[in-house]
Amino acid sequence: MRVVLDTNILISALIIQTGNPAAIYRAWREGRYTLLTCAQHLDELSATLRKPSIAPLIKPYKAGALVNEIRKLALVVSALPSVWRSPDPTDDFLLALCEAGSANYLVTGDKSGLLALERHKGTEIVSARRFAGL
Secondary structure, three states: OEEEEOHHHHHHHHHOOOOHHHHHHHHHHOOOOEEEEOHHHHHHHHHHHOOOOOHHHOOHHHHHHHHHHHHHHOEEOOOOOOOOOOOOHHHHHHHHHHHHHOOOEEEOOOOOOHHHHOEEOOEEEEOHHHHHOO
């Protein structure tokens, strides 16, 4: 199974160790699915981890370890198609990543944006709660 995790899921996994995002992250580390990423995804994750509202909540070594682990262990997709579909244009790269990487699921907490789409081509867009239950 191939999965894209929105940045908000990865950040939540570091902040709250007991929630669904943390369980989803642990499942990836245990090899239960293949995590897909791309350069833009890693850039967004790094930038978000440095935001003044986020940085104090996560120890720097944990933030660095997350980015390095994803860079090293996730499947990096390099050639993304052009996609203009998300209600938030800054999330279009996630849909492109799903498409190029043949993702089964995109897991996000973005209720008014990505979750509202429900699907992108062959990818089902689901909440962390729904994916954790699969």
